[in-house]
Amino acid sequence: MSAEHHGVSVGLERSNSGVLLSLHVRGKLTHEDYEAIVPMLESAIAGEENPKIDVFMNAVEMEGWEPRAAWDDLKLGLKHGRHFNRVAVVGSKRWLELMTRAGSLMIGGEARYFENEESAMAWLNIKKAA
Numbered sequence: 001m002s003a004e005h006h007g008v009s010v011g012l013e014r015s016n017s018g019v020l021l022s023l024h025v026r027g028k029l030t031h032e033d034y035e036a037i038v039p040m041l042e043s044a045i046a047g048e049e050n051p052k053i054d055v056f057m058n059a060v061e062m063e064g065w066e067p068r069a070a071w072d073d074l075k076l077g078l079k080h081g082r083h084f085n086r087v088a089v090v091g092s093k094r095w096l097e098l099m100t101r102a103g104s105l106m107i108g109g110e111a112r113y114f115e116n117e118e119s120a121m122a123w124l125n126i127k128k129a130a
Helices: 031-045 067-083 094-104 117-124
Strands: 007-015 017-031 053-065 083-091 110-114
Touching: 007 031, 017 031, 017 067, 031 067, 031 110, 053 067, 053 094, 053 117, 067 083, 083 094, 083 117, 110 117
Parallel strands: 017 053, 053 083, 083 110
Antiparallel strands: 007 017
């Protein structure tokens, strides 16, 4: 019997240039994941006149979205899409690359798919901790 692992690790950093949302996704994203992520993100941008959000998403272990989570993702994009500056998605699956391109149409900035973390971090101008 094997255990199914699922979850999302979330990091938020604020700077003068905006907010960096870091996600590491394992398994399928769920509605419960969005119930945790969205309030954190909204709290981070609260009070900002024109918030700017960059996203680093490690989705190498991601297997997709549950239907309700896909709806949550759409609602997040509709509500805050104009605030997203750059979204870097790291993965190894063709469907994820296609979803990244489609998602780019819903945000005010740009979303790109990468096959390695270093390229994604360089594009976002993130320095890796030593």
